Amino acid sequence: MHIPDNYLSPSTCAVFAAAMVPIWYYSLKKIKEDLPKDKIPLIGVGAAFSFLLMMFNLPIPGGTTAHAVGGTLIAVLLGPYTACIAISVALLIQAVIFGDGGILAFGANSFNMAFVLPFTGYYIFRLIKKIWPSPLGKKAAIFIGAYAGINMAAFIAAIEFGLQPLLFADSMGHALYSPYPLSVAIPAMVLPHILIAGIAEAVFTIAIYEFILKVSPGMVYSDQKTKLNPVFALIVTLIVLSPLGLLADGTAWGEWGADEIAADTSFGTTLGYIPDKMINGFNYEAFFPDYTVTGMPDLAGYILSAVIGSAALIIIFKLLGNIKGGANKTA
Amino acid sequence: MEQIKQHKFLLPEKNNKLPVWLTQNDNYNPCRDRDHFIDKTLLALTGKLTLLKNQPAMATDSFFSASFKLICTIVLILLISLSHRLMFPLIVLAVFLTYLACLDSRRISSILKPVSAAMFFSLCIVLPAFISGQQNTLMLPLKVFLTTMSAAFLAQRTAFSALTKALGGLHVPGLFIMVLDLTLKYIILLGNTAADLLIALRLRSIGKNDRKYKSMGSIMGMVFLKANEYSIDTHNAMLCRCFTGDYHVSQKHRLESRYFIYMAIILTMIVVFLYAEEYL
Numbered sequence: 001m002h003i004p005d006n007y008l009s010p011s012t013c014a015v016f017a018a019a020m021v022p023i024w025y026y027s028l029k030k031i032k033e034d035l036p037k038d039k040i041p042l043i044g045v046g047a048a049f050s051f052l053l054m055m056f057n058l059p060i061p062g063g064t065t066a067h068a069v070g071g072t073l074i075a076v077l078l079g080p081y082t083a084c085i086a087i088s089v090a091l092l093i094q095a096v097i098f099g100d101g102g103i104l105a106f107g108a109n110s111f112n113m114a115f116v117l118p119f120t121g122y123y124i125f126r127l128i129k130k131i132w133p134s135p136l137g138k139k140a141a142i143f144i145g146a147y148a149g150i151n152m153a154a155f156i157a158a159i160e161f162g163l164q165p166l167l168f169a170d171s172m173g174h175a176l177y178s179p180y181p182l183s184v185a186i187p188a189m190v191l192p193h194i195l196i197a198g199i200a201e202a203v204f205t206i207a208i209y210e211f212i213l214k215v216s217p218g219m220v221y222s223d224q225k226t227k228l229n230p231v232f233a234l235i236v237t238l239i240v241l242s243p244l245g246l247l248a249d250g251t252a253w254g255e256w257g258a259d260e261i262a263a264d265t266s267f268g269t270t271l272g273y274i275p276d277k278m279i280n281g282f283n284y285e286a287f288f289p290d291y292t293v294t295g296m297p298d299l300a301g302y303i304l305s306a307v308i309g310s311a312a313l314i315i316i317f318k319l320l321g322n323i324k325g326g327a328n329k330t331a
Numbered sequence: 332m333e334q335i336k337q338h339k340f341l342l343p344e345k346n347n348k349l350p351v352w353l354t355q356n357d358n359y360n361p362c363r364d365r366d367h368f369i370d371k372t373l374l375a376l377t378g379k380l381t382l383l384k385n386q387p388a389m390a391t392d393s394f395f396s397a398s399f400k401l402i403c404t405i406v407l408i409l410l411i412s413l414s415h416r417l418m419f420p421l422i423v424l425a426v427f428l429t430y431l432a433c434l435d436s437r438r439i440s441s442i443l444k445p446v447s448a449a450m451f452f453s454l455c456i457v458l459p460a461f462i463s464g465q466q467n468t469l470m471l472p473l474k475v476f477l478t479t480m481s482a483a484f485l486a487q488r489t490a491f492s493a494l495t496k497a498l499g500g501l502h503v504p505g506l507f508i509m510v511l512d513l514t515l516k517y518i519i520l521l522g523n524t525a526a527d528l529l530i531a532l533r534l535r536s537i538g539k540n541d542r543k544y545k546s547m548g549s550i551m552g553m554v555f556l557k558a559n560e561y562s563i564d565t566h567n568a569m570l571c572r573c574f575t576g577d578y579h580v581s582q583k584h585r586l587e588s589r590y591f592i593y594m595a596i597i598l599t600m601i602v603v604f605l606y607a608e609e610y611l
Contacts, residue, residue, distance in 0.1 A: 041436070287417070287469075295418050295609065304425050311428035315439055322436035 001069070001157050001189075002054075002094065003109055004255055005102030006281035007178040008160060009168050016160075017107025023115055024088065027081040035082060037321065042219060044317030045231055046074035047086035048310035051094070052238040053204055055291065055306055058196050059248035066197035066252055067245070069113050069153070072121030072146035073205040077212065077219055083118035089316060093309055099286030108160055112153045121149025139206060146205035147198045151190065154197070158182070158189035161254055176277045178254070179261075188253050208234070235310055242306040243299045361538030368544070373529050380522045397493035398500045399593045404485045406597055408478045410604045417470060419607035423477050430484075442483045450476040491515050505577060513565070517558065524557045525550065 008016075031040075050070040057065040074083035088110045094100040101109045125145030129138055162182030165175040180188065212219050215230035251260060261274055291305035292298055395403075407423065414420055431439055453475040457468040485494075495508050528550045536543050605611045 287421070293418050293421055295416055295607070304421060307425040308421070308428055311425070311432040314432040315428065315443075318432075318436040319440055319443070322440055 001066070001109075001113060001154060001252070002091075002101030002255055003105040003112075003157065003160065004257075005104045005284065006275075006278045007102070007254060008105055008108055008164060009177050009277075010104060010282075012160065012164070012167075013102075013104045013107055015107075016105075016111045020088075020107045020110050020115065023084060024110075027084040030079075030081040031085060035078065036222070039078065039219075040321030041314070041318045042078060043074075043082050043086045043320075044314035045228070045235070046070075046078055046083070047090045047313040047317065048235055049208065049238070050074060050087050051090040051309045051313055052235065052242060052306055053201075054090070054094070054100075055242045055245045055302070056200075057245040057248040057252070058200055060192040060196055060253075064192065064251060064253040065248040066192045066200075068197060068201040068204045069117055069150055070201070070204060070208075071113060071117035071153075072125065072142070072149045072201070073208055075118035075122035075149075076125055076142055076145070076205075076209060080118045080122040083122070084114045086313075086317070087114035087118065090309075090313060093312055095286075097287050097312075098291050098305055098309065099284070099289045100291070102282075103284050104282055108157075112157045112160075116156050117149045117153040119149075120152040121145040124148045139210075142209055143202045143206050147202040150201040151193050151198050154189045154193035155186065157254070158186040161185040161189065170276060174273055175275050177275055179275055180254075185254070192253065239303060239306040239310060243302045246298055246302055363539070369529055369533050373526060373533075376522050376526050376529070380519060380526070393488070394589060395593070396589075397489050397497040400485055400489055401494065401497045401501070403593075403597060403600075404481050406600060407481050410600060411474055411477050411481075414474075414604065414608060416608055417473075419604050420470070420473050420477055422603060422607065423481075424473070427477065427480055427484075438487065442480065442487055446476060446479045446483055449479040517561065520561055521554050521558055525554050528553055 031043075035043075050073075053068045053070040055067070057067050060066050069087065071083050071087055074086050078086075091101055091109050091114060092106060095103050095106050095109070122145065125141045128141035128144055131137070132140065159182065161178045161180055162185035164178040165181050168176040170176060178185070209220075211234060212231060216225070216227040218225045218227070219231070251257075261278065288301070288305050288308075291302050293301040293304060296304070411420055411423060431442065434442075450472045454472040457471050460468040492512075495512050498508050498511070499505070532543065532546050532550065602611070
């Protein structure tokens with residue numbers, strides 16, 4: 001779901017970045033008002049979870065891949081506004097350091113994964129929990145919320161892709177940016193998420209939520225103890241297991257490089273051309289392109305990326321907790 | 332006689348009325364003065380002094396001795412500087428970030444502040460080259476970030492006295508260590524003197540004092556004079572204690588099992604470096 005640069009026009013990117021600014025501002029305000037000070041470092045833990053979950057690529061029939069995001073998990077644990085900021089920072093690190101998701105498309109990616117996903121997931125969770133107020137109902141609410149959240153985000157991303165050829169094409173009728181219309185983009189994005197990534201997101205969310213509830217109930221209920229060591233142990237386990245994401249060797253739909261897109265067969269036949277702006281558009285070279293390090297085996301590079309990404313997120317939010325403060329109350 | 336006259340003058344008049352000057356309200360509103368300079372200097376001085384004074388409280392019973400930390404830091408800085416490829420610095424970055432993530436936020440910011448300043452400075456230097464398309468120039472700020480961070484780790488986690496002792500173990504000339512030791516003590520002593528003088532200046536400056544900045548020279552001069560006084564006192568004290576000009580740092584050398592772990596760590600670092608640079 002990470003839209004790379006040059007798949008969306010700069011004007012589309014600007015619109016989404018502009019839409020995200022008030023959302024980020026309001027989310028930060030809400031965090032400062034509502035989140036207890038001692039819970040601020042937990043945003044980093046949540047962001048690290050999300051970062052790691054996004055590294056577990058799942059193979060999709062047809063040669064592409066998809067991944068979970070963990071947005072509903074953070075939203076249920078720490079609130080949707082916190083999830084918005086945590087995932088936005090995780091996406092920023094992915095874009096700048098690992099080249100996963102575009103720099104220009106950061107606003108659009110944040111809109112899909114840091115706004116649509118956690119808010120949809122959270123409010124569906126709340127609704128079901130209200131209708132079905134029992135422990136089983138809560139579990140079902142988390143499962144369905146997570147499933148609906150990621151599918152809604154994939155649907156919005158598909159609309160963003162699908163509008164591009166309608167709005168931006170050259171005199172030959174060739175698309176300048178993403179070449180797939182809505183009729184191709186929506187099924188290509190939404191079906192894999194309905195069938196595989198959505199279920200993975202829901203399973204990951206419920207499994208990690210249950211684990212946290214068991215080992216560190218303070219992260220869920222404010223009157224109980226927060227134990228971070230088992231949570232860190234889970235992060236380390238996810239880091240060690242992250243190379244499993246390499247087993248799915250295809251590229252996610254809509255995340256191809258310029259060299260791959262000409263051979264794509266989403267239309268039924270190969271596309272046959274590379275959209276102009278993908279060759280001559282914005283180009284940024286990250287430190288770890290696609291979570292790999294030059295000269296290092298992919299497996300080691302992937303683990304190294306996972307360590308650097310998760311540690312950086314935890315450090316950033318620990319520092320933010322120190323500077324920003326948060327609500328002047330303790331959990 | 333003069334004193335009696337003054338006394339009479341102070342006595343109340345015969346009709347027991349208060350003197351006029353005592354009945355009037357004192358309407359003195361001192362003009363606001365800007366104390367930013369003194370405040371900032373005092374804060375900076377006190378901050379540094381607190382840091383230095385807290386040094387002896389640092390844990391000295393760490394599994395890793397100060398000598399090992401010192402050697403490890405020197406070797407690491409050397410390896411980072413020698414690396415031509417991105418792999419080794421990135422491995423070190425992963426280790427450092429993991430360690431940082433385990434510290435509390437105050438310590439993280441105290442390490443990252445000087446480190447980020449050094450990194451941004453080098454980033455500014457290489458920015459023109461980066462903008463003109465030389466993307467591998469970003470390696471320099473990364474190396475600066477890592478080397479300064481390793482030095483910051485050493486400074487944060489090791490007491491200065493343990494470090495000078497470790498330098499003695501590495502056969503650094505005694506005179507050099509003595510200068511280092513004395514410098515640290517003098518920084519604390521003179522820092523206290525300067526802080527006292529600044530507080531005195533602030534207390535005596537009522538209202539707007541335009542001559543305050545002129546007193547800065549006097550403060551520095553006074554600190555210098557104090558330094559001279561202290562050095563003579565120290566020299567005399569050392570002579571009384573039979574100081575002959577030699578400065579021995581006592582070291583006990585006994586092979587301990589943890590030294591093998593130290594060696595293994597340093598060897599691992601070197602092997603990883605050689606692998607990352609494709610020498611192996």
